[in-house]
Amino acid sequence: MKRNLPENTLSCPAGHEESRTTITRRNLLKLSLAGVGAAALGRSFSAMGADAPGADLHVASMFDLTGNLNIYGVQLMNASKYAIDAINKGGGVMGRKVVLHAYDTQSKIELYSRYAQEIGADDRISAVVGCITGASREAARPVLSRYGKILFFPMIDEGGECDKFTFMQGSDCVQQEAPLINWAVKNAGKTIYVVAADYVYGHVATAWTQSLVAKAGGTIAGIEYIPLEVSDFGSTIRKIQAAGPAVVMSNLVGNNHIAFYRQFAAAGLNKSIRIISPTFGLGNEQTVLTPQEASGIIVAYSYFESLATPENKTFLDGFKTLYPNAGPIPDGPVQVWNGWNQWRLAVEQAKTTNTAQVVAALESGKAYVGPSGKVSTDGQSHRNVQDIHLARVSSQGSYEIIESLPQVAPSREIVGAGTIDLIGKDKAAHKMVNPKV
Template identity: 75%
Template sequence: MSKFEFDEKVLSDISQTADKVSSSRRKLIKLSLATAGAAIAGQVLPFRTAHAQSGEIHVASMFDLTGNLNIYGVQAMNVSKYAVDSINRGGGVLGKKLILHAYDTQSKIELYSRYAQEIGSDDRVAAVVGCFTGASREAARPVLSRYGKILFFPTIDEGGECDKLTFMQGSDCLQQEAPLIEWAAKTVGKTFYIVAADYVYGHVATAWTQSLVSKQGGSIKGVEYVPLDVSDFGSTIRKIQTASPAVVMSNLVGNNHIAFYRQFAAAGLNKNIKIISPTFGLGNEQTVLTPEEASGIVVAYSYFESIDSPANKQFLDGFRKMYPNAGPISDPPVQVWNGWQQWKVAVEKAGTTDTAKVVAALESGIPYVGPSGKVSTDGPSHRNIQDIHLAKVSSRQGFEIIQSFGQVKPSREVVGAGACDLTGKDASSHRMINPKF
């Protein structure tokens, strides 16, 4: 068992500390299912096989190329196009050329459900790599599942997905927060202050933080949830100054929350208090902030550009040639790449794009070695077993890897709701689990 694998004690601790999450999760699921069409929930059509025509296989991606989430979506779509182009230059899949249908969802949830319906009803489309936020995924996932389409979701998230046709590429809370907290407790100190975005991810991630800090023998000096539209952190800074923790765990997200790091540094707190975070850098925030504001922040992801390997060098060289002005690449776009490559490997093992056979091939754990190293699907959870790296922001606004953990397993538990086993008791599932506390 991995040293960071979830155990019953941690699950019990999280269940006791995450009471606030339930109503937020219910609202998210209710909204998402309403957007997608509540009538389809629990009514999944039989698996349908995509029909290749004229030596072609059609696939699709949905990302926010415009709107307030385009800081994430543009690069994800760039890499999706790059991956498909690379696969085609290498001979395609089963000797057939991939045709990518690229959708701009404009940072609008309703467009995810609309385009998912369009993709789902197109019998040619064999697989989808797309969505960025949990809300966008939950607008698209039920629709795609209804039509028997495989979805690869590339972003880190809090968990709860239990869908036979959905594969979670990004790191989960356990894979990121356990090594971050262990490192901080050993090298910085054992008193923590948590600042989190006030929505479902922030609450669930904070529940993980509280339990894992306890497991390391540490203590929590304070917890604050900050609405997504807040950019004035004056009161938060004062509370942190009063609490005087050794470490701040930042579970903040989005454009407005970048202001926290700037104000934290302006108050001089970055000289004495270490910030660790499972979310900083997803939108290349280290390039928006000055070196004085961001240097030393420690994060955890499966991918950093500074990974020294032939596969990463080849990936970066090809991407820079195709998109010379695209800027730095963070973890989610590389998970987009991994999603397409893992799907290709599974299709070729199965010898077909037949959905059930491709899912079975993925669940068998066949490995793919790419820019982030070796990745393989953990069958019961449909999450990747992958390397996790701790890195700190350097004075050059990049990331310097300081510690690596090989082949870290994801959690098979759903916070507050037990386990989801997609190769056992939940083998026919197509749903999002709503934790009950």
Template identity: 30%
Template sequence: MTASLSDRRGFLASAAGLAGTALTGCIGQSASSSDTVTLGVLEDRSGNFALVGDPKHKASMLAIEEINADGGINGKEIEVFDPDPQSDNQRYQELTRRAIGQKNVDALWAGYSSATREAIRPIIDREDQLYFYTTQYEGGVCDKNVFAVGPTARQQLGIVLPYLVDEYGPNIYTIAADYNFGQLSADWVKVLAKENGAEVINEEFIPLSNSQFGSTINRIQEADPDFVMSMLVGANHTSFYEQKASAGLEVPIGTSTAMAQGYEHLRLDPPAMANVYAGVNYMEEVPTKRNTEDGGFVDRYFEKFPDAPYLNEEAENNYFSIYMYKRAVEQAGTTDQEEVKAALESGITYPAPEAPEGEEIRLDGATHHVDHHMWVMKADEKHNVEAVANRVIPETFLSETVGCNLPKEAEETQYTPQDFYEEAG
């Protein structure tokens, strides 16, 4: 009873807040050009995504603390609005409305899963709110208000799949989570297989509620592929790695989801993750100077959060994108959201921890995606992780295949590979 009452009150309050902004648009902006910058950070610290969402929240706080200690953005201190959305999409919607309507956030970081992003994107677009989505994802979002700064499936699979084809051979077996992200990622495996002269000999989609992999493992053994591409998601699916190791399945596995987000190589007993190759833009073990040197990214993170278990891929994305936002505001000379978006579209760069010394990663203005420095990270028998390949991979699906050019043509669309490739779907 109390819960539904407070929900209703929360809803009323945010509705009132929305009405307020609509009436007083200009006043809202003058409020934001006062002496602080307000950033909304909605990241999960409880519920299903807490394991992977918590590092995003922590790294955001690190970036904000560093910037404030260094004099803020254009001399203005950053204020944070960061309630816990508890991995609940309805709560995300309510908090997004509150962030925009009541808190007048100048920019918003929010959401782990694609489902969350799609749940709040209509609200973002209605209000033309500057929004950063930082999780690695299936790709294809071409939206004038959304800066999807995490790597896409084309970038992650695009570094690890060709490497494994070279190393082990052309026969691929795909296992993927049975929902939007997994299905689209499996389509990308097929597209990339064709581009690299390889072939997907079988694929299986696993329901998210499934935690028993006996028959899946037997089927992989029967097909005897050169390597497996695994886009499994969530705690239930993590059990696959332990189960395949105890069954003695020793086939190499490429992945865009394991290790870099949920640090399975630290949580599971070796050799569960032996011979797993992750295609990522960042994980704690990425061997760049900025990341590993004394006083580098890893040092600063664990100094602020000594009890944190891991520094994951999405944490770095939150971190560098807050700095990119800072650069854009400084370039625009204002926190006015349309002007900041224009500044971000001008090709902002940043020396992110993922990039080697002397290199900066670049935000592509046309597509609002990032040309990431991508890594293939391999775990060995003892779960030591080493980098075996790396290079810059631009996000070419939106720029070349779709032709997304947001400064020229404002859109709010998500494109899928089925629309453009015969072999997908």
């Protein structure tokens, strides 16, 4: 039995999950329809009520507001609520109010698949901005795709997504790691030691690291994969000391891995070895660490708060009015904002929420100018062309932009597994291609 949810409220408080598992004849029919093909469902949305004249438009977000990954999830959900609120204040989409269904996935993979099933079975919801890790995305994506729902994934990622209904907002490994590695080889040294989270992103990002280091003329001094629950890096620090690299590439993530930077500095290694990272700062790690522990770390993202543009000023003023205690805004929340606004423009261009037509509008590459600058979808990869900035953590714990690269194209390659073309040979694909590492 489905509940009508008020705008911008959490749809499943902890401890009330059982109320969401009621099986009705109607839900069983919906589950059977999931097998008839996502494309057919995408074409049928208008008949199912999502495009009823004058009706509210319903969308959803799934983020971890509790658990190990809430250092990312809270800000991402704040940005989702803020984006929908701003869209509504600006007149909505096609003059219609947008209603956000917000789900707390509690850092539990099983909740991503459960809530994706519920979202999929809700005829009203046409698009989702959500998920944090590759594992959570891959728990939700196949379910949402079967139901013909568009998913915008706002975080950096490892690549391999080949799904007509999925759009990757965050920078990919090539957009981030190539500038970082090129900078490091030129300015710090050619020997690089890699520490990475022991899950899909860490392994695939490290495969890209190895390829890009070789291309830049550097060498890999060592590689170590760290389980997400590990917070004692004593043995890792000793291995780095023994290897003596000029640079450490950190592909670490999550609450526990913040300890690496603290222990690295405590051992005095930050005085002689430079850290570069495509993940540091996504959870505002620079505010958890002392300036002495974080100072000098080099990162690469499409967004930093210091970007001096009218669009960024407007974004920051509104966000900090709504969430005055939220702290610094990293890249992910801005990608959430971009995702909702790219969806808004695509719906208005298509004049419908019909999945196939909105996907075609997104693939046309219409640009949106937001807090991070101009972004547009590359139709073949379903990834954004966007500006990339390299920045250094200062001795005050803030970011200093040291280099900016305009309109960096994403990769259409899946490491070790060829290329994708979602407007050509893969235009009917709804799959994940496992990169070969």
